[in-house]
Amino acid sequence: MNATAARLTALGRAELTLLSRNRNNLFIAVLMPVLMIFLLRSSLTNLDGDLPMGIAGATLVGGTGMVLVLVVYMNLVSTYVARREELVLKRLRTGEARDAEILAGGALPASVIALAQCAILTALGPAVLDAEAPHRPDLLVAGVVAGILLLVALAAVTTVITRTTESAGLTTLPFFLISAMGSGLMVPVDTLPDPVASVAGLLPLSGVMELIRAGWLGADAVGGKELLGAGLTTVAWIVLSVFAVRKWFRWEPRR
Known part of the structure; x- marks a missing residue:
């Protein structure tokens, strides 16, 4: 266990160093979520009368999801592809680290940044937006953690169809748009x-967004059956995504 933790820490520290040197990825991970939350609040103004949760509630729920998608999913697709094309993943597999540890270590900085931003949004968002604090923090934490696990796996799956870091913006766009709208x-x-x-x-x-919504607004805002369905849907997608990673993830560049 100590050896695994040491390997994950080393991989995470190395990835954090590389992230700090990449201005594009750093912008996506740190500043883009903040800009998107302000854009989200502005876009919801016209729907005020149609929002049972209100603009503030919708902004906090959507903003939490936006942080996860931008920081974890979109950032990690570029990261995994870059490390694959630079033969970093291939070299790491020749060492002691297991495949899961390599992927988890690479995802560690993005996951920590996402958790930190969600924590800041939870602490400051209600005051800034004049909203109530989370009604069910346990469900909010569960939704955020489950979202990180799912999006790390989905990011690894998306690299299968992503040939270069430049094309990552195109291959991640469908998932972003589908999630944003649906x-x-x-x-x-x-x-x-x-x-x-x-x-x-x-x-x-x-499913993740339903858990996050229940965390912010309370379980009554979602309903018991819907909450159970959201949990089962999330678990199912995590299992499917992990299976897809094990079966199709490429550790070497496409030639």
């Missing part, structure tokens, strides 16, 4: 027609 990041699920909302509930990030 999972409650930028368009609250409450505003969708019932048939569309039912289908959208099966999207990869929808």
Whole structure:
């Protein structure tokens, strides 16, 4: 256990150093979520009358999801592809680190940054937006942690169709748009027609967003059955994503 922790720490420290030298990835991880939260609040102004949770609640829920997608998913796709093309992943596999440790170590800085930003949003967001503090912090933490696990796996899966770091912006765009419109990041699920909302509930990030929503607004805002369904959907997508990583993830550049 100590050896595993030591390897993860070393990998995470090395990745953090590389991240600090990459201005593009650093901007996406640190500043982009803040800008997107302000954009999200502005875009929700026209929907004020159609939002049961209000603009502040929708901003906090969507903002938490936005942090996870931008910091973890979009940042990690570029990171994994860059390390693959530079043969870093191939060299790491010749050492003592296991495959899961290599991927987890590479994801460690982004995950810590995402957790820190979610913590800041939780602490300062209600005061800035004149909203209530999270009603169920346990569900909020569960949603954030589950979201990080899922998005790390999905980022690794997305590298299968991403040939270069330059193309990462294109290959990550479909998931970002689908999640923004269907999972409650930028368009609250409450505003969708019932048939569309039912289908959208099966999207990869929808279960996570339901947990986050229940964390901010309370379990009553979601409902017991919906909350159970959200948890099961999230677990199912994590299992499927991990299976896909084990089966198709590329450790060497495409030739």
